[in-house]
Amino acid sequence: MPASPDSAATPSLDRRTFLKAASALGLGLAAGSPLGRAAESVSTSRRRRYALVGTGSRSLLYQDAIETDFRDHAELVGLCDTNPGRLELIRDRSQRLGGRRPPGFAAADFERMIATTKPDYVIVTTVDGTHDDYIVRAMEAGCDAISEKPLTTTPEKCQRIVDARARTGRTCRVTFNLRYSPPCTHVKDLLMSGEIGDVLSVDLHWMLDTSHGAEYFRRWHAHKKNSGGLMIHKASHHFDLVNWWLGAVPESVFATGKREFYTPKMARRLGLSGAHERCLTCPEKSRCSFYLDLAGDPMLKEFYLDQEKHDGYFRDRCIFRPEVDIEDTMNVLVRYNTGATLAYSLNAFSSWEGYTVAFNGTKGRLEHSVGAPTAAGRAPYGTTRISILPLRGPAREIVPWTGTGAHQGGDKVMLEDLFLPSPAPDKYLRAADERAGAASALVGMAANRCFTTGQPVIIKDLVRGLGPPVYAPMPGGDAPVPMPPPLKT
Numbered sequence: 001m002p003a004s005p006d007s008a009a010t011p012s013l014d015r016r017t018f019l020k021a022a023s024a025l026g027l028g029l030a031a032g033s034p035l036g037r038a039a040e041s042v043s044t045s046r047r048r049r050y051a052l053v054g055t056g057s058r059s060l061l062y063q064d065a066i067e068t069d070f071r072d073h074a075e076l077v078g079l080c081d082t083n084p085g086r087l088e089l090i091r092d093r094s095q096r097l098g099g100r101r102p103p104g105f106a107a108a109d110f111e112r113m114i115a116t117t118k119p120d121y122v123i124v125t126t127v128d129g130t131h132d133d134y135i136v137r138a139m140e141a142g143c144d145a146i147s148e149k150p151l152t153t154t155p156e157k158c159q160r161i162v163d164a165r166a167r168t169g170r171t172c173r174v175t176f177n178l179r180y181s182p183p184c185t186h187v188k189d190l191l192m193s194g195e196i197g198d199v200l201s202v203d204l205h206w207m208l209d210t211s212h213g214a215e216y217f218r219r220w221h222a223h224k225k226n227s228g229g230l231m232i233h234k235a236s237h238h239f240d241l242v243n244w245w246l247g248a249v250p251e252s253v254f255a256t257g258k259r260e261f262y263t264p265k266m267a268r269r270l271g272l273s274g275a276h277e278r279c280l281t282c283p284e285k286s287r288c289s290f291y292l293d294l295a296g297d298p299m300l301k302e303f304y305l306d307q308e309k310h311d312g313y314f315r316d317r318c319i320f321r322p323e324v325d326i327e328d329t330m331n332v333l334v335r336y337n338t339g340a341t342l343a344y345s346l347n348a349f350s351s352w353e354g355y356t357v358a359f360n361g362t363k364g365r366l367e368h369s370v371g372a373p374t375a376a377g378r379a380p381y382g383t384t385r386i387s388i389l390p391l392r393g394p395a396r397e398i399v400p401w402t403g404t405g406a407h408q409g410g411d412k413v414m415l416e417d418l419f420l421p422s423p424a425p426d427k428y429l430r431a432a433d434e435r436a437g438a439a440s441a442l443v444g445m446a447a448n449r450c451f452t453t454g455q456p457v458i459i460k461d462l463v464r465g466l467g468p469p470v471y472a473p474m475p476g477g478d479a480p481v482p483m484p485p486p487l488k489t
């Protein structure tokens with residue numbers, strides 16, 4: 001990752017104060033960071049043993065990492081899924097990657113998998129609403145858990161995880177890959193450097209286009225019992241980013257949400273006769289531009305269409321069907337323990353894909369965006385911008401840090417942090433545990449509650465015994481703020 005020329009350019013009192021605090025904290029990082037807390041119980045001299053539950057598309061990232069780039073340090077010892085067909089595909093895939101064909105286990109045999117394969121860690125990549133079950137069972141069986149985001153979907157499930165962590169002393173890591181995406185880390189670096197002073201408010205607007213956004217209405221995500229809705233499944237990424245960018249803990253939430261685009265009524269307004277069961281058998285497929293051809297995509301066919309016979313899961317359900325119970329339009333206000341506030345929106349039928357975020361600080365404003373509208377109507381993650389707009393000073397564009405691969409190279413950086421026995425010290429403290437996982441998911445849970453009650457939600461009322469996440473120190477408090485230059489006429 002290139003060094004940031006900008007963050008070093010303007011030393012200030014804030015920055016010096018901050019660096020002093022950071023260096024003081026450096027002495028205590030091992031105790032204060034999630035990784036320090038997750039004291040390494042596993043020797044670094046032998047390969048760590050990983051079992052994985054949930055052998056769907058996301059599991060491939062971890063399988064590839066364990067069996068290729070990190071094979072000297074890691075070993076995939078067991079696989080588990082409710083769908084025996086997908087389970088076999090992933091077992092075969094291990095062999096193709098050059099590894100041993102790991103034993104496969106039905107979901108009911110999860111404890112037997114742990115007893116016979118003796119993993120150090122269990123990686124959880126099942127549907128969101130089942131994460132808690134496997135995290136708790138893994139910790140009860142003496143393993144550390146590594147969970148995909150979101151940590152979980154309801155306050156009750158979150159409580160189970162918090163209680164199991166306290167009871168078992170095992171650890172739970174949550175893989176927030178966006179923290180590792182180079183531009184997101186760059187923004188964190190600029191905020192940590194005190195470039196815009198302390199942040200008093202944030203505006204974050206996330207757009208999912210009618211390809212990516214529509215996907216959530218076809219799959220298991222379309223039901224809150226599986227995904228918690230987009231406030232949890234999708235926005236837990238975004239709430240975590242803001243929590244981590246600010247180094248702050250969310251305290252209260254007010255929100256509104258509705259579904260107005262992916263509805264039977266909209267199907268009719270688009271000229272269809274209404275919603276149908278699924279694309280495969282849709283009588284109007286030739287007239288619907290949202291049609292998904294499962295049979296025409298080799299991966300989708302092999303992983304989902306060919307495996308339907310085992311569990312009846314259709315990966316191409318009609319996005320307009322009435323039984324969908326998640327929102328497509330959401331607006332959220334969050335207040336933080338630092339006094340900072342967040343105004344957030346998520347739209348799942350946007351004409352372009354990406355996000356814009358603006359931080360309003362005591363010394364100026366930082367604006368960052370990923371994606372941009374194009375003549376073709378779609379430019380996913382095409383354009384990345386960061387600019388600094390000092391109070392009463394000239395705005396300047398900053399060349400964002402870049403990377404290649406999934407999530408702008410973030411997945412690769414995260415995997416190194418996850419699988420190397422001695423990862424490089426990380427001044428951004430990007431490794432997250434269940435406290436950060438909860439802090440992000442609880443914002444979504446609070447928003448979901450607010451959607452139905454119309455009342456603001458106090459987050460600490462949702463879960464007991466949850467400690468604050470560990471974040472790198474940020475500028476703030478009562479440090480002096482430089483008087484802005486006089487206004488130029």
Ligand SMILES: NC(=O)c1ccc[n+]([C@@H]2O[C@H](COP(=O)([O-])OP(=O)(O)OC[C@H]3O[C@@H](n4cnc5c(N)ncnc54)[C@H](O)[C@@H]3O)[C@@H](O)[C@H]2O)c1
Binds near residue numbers: 057080130150220
């Ligand atoms: N961080 C990211 O960028 C990112 C990207 C995609 C998915 N994810 C997360 O990864 C997880 C998996 O998503 P996916 O896209 O791979 O979904 P998927 O539908 O492709 O795979 C889910 C798998 O879980 C299995 N499963 C369902 N219920 C189960 C149960 N009770 N016990 C055991 N197995 C069960 C399914 O059979 C399927 O094989 C989700 O939590 C999702 O939020 C994260």
